[in-house]
Amino acid sequence: MFYTALMKEKKQKNLLKSETFPFRFTGLMLALLILLLALCATGIGLTTWQFTDFLKGDISSVYDWMKYVLLYLVSILLAVIVIAMLIRSQYIVTDKTLTIQFGLIRSRYEIKNIYSVRLFRGSNKLTVYFDDYKNKYMVIVVKDVWYTDFVQALIKRNEKIEFDFITPEEEKDQKKKK
Numbered sequence: 001m002f003y004t005a006l007m008k009e010k011k012q013k014n015l016l017k018s019e020t021f022p023f024r025f026t027g028l029m030l031a032l033l034i035l036l037l038a039l040c041a042t043g044i045g046l047t048t049w050q051f052t053d054f055l056k057g058d059i060s061s062v063y064d065w066m067k068y069v070l071l072y073l074v075s076i077l078l079a080v081i082v083i084a085m086l087i088r089s090q091y092i093v094t095d096k097t098l099t100i101q102f103g104l105i106r107s108r109y110e111i112k113n114i115y116s117v118r119l120f121r122g123s124n125k126l127t128v129y130f131d132d133y134k135n136k137y138m139v140i141v142v143k144d145v146w147y148t149d150f151v152q153a154l155i156k157r158n159e160k161i162e163f164d165f166i167t168p169e170e171e172k173d174q175k176k177k178k
Contacts, residue, residue, distance in 0.1 A: 015095050019153045021142045023089035023102065036082045043075035091140065093153040098128070100138075111158045117151050122168030126150065
């Protein structure tokens with residue numbers, strides 16, 4: 001029994017600590033999310049104003065009660081979704097998976113299925129390619145200074161991952177061939 005406890009402790013030490021890389025929003029995306037939050041606040045405010053007028057009059061209409069409940073629910077739900085996107089949009093690299101969390105939505109990809117990572121210097125994009133489908137890839141949207149840390153986090157977990165970069169001239173040549 002003591003031996004199995006030691007083995008479990010050794011396995012836990014061999015596991016790498018998960019690393020997170022926050023999603024980088026563009027200015028336009030941030031502006032849209034803030035606009036959505038403002039619309040939610042406006043929706044809640046207008047609904048409250050109309051609801052107070054409703055309470056002063058005839059309150060026996062089930063349709064009106066349903067309308068106000070629905071307006072509140074939609075406004076609050078949309079606000080929760082937008083706030084979750086702003087707070088919890090990130091890439092999480094664990095021992096076995098690369099998890100993309102965009103608000104309340106999560107996607108998991110096994111690190112063993114990652115074939116290569118490529119940095120396009122001309123467009124400054126970091127792309128992860130998967131080997132299960134030759135055309136399956138994803139563009140990683142983090143700060144430029146974190147590209148090296150992100151690639152190293154993946155390679156630490158799977159040494160078979162290839163990393164290369166393409167110069168702006170090579171990128172232009174590839175676009176011309178297509």
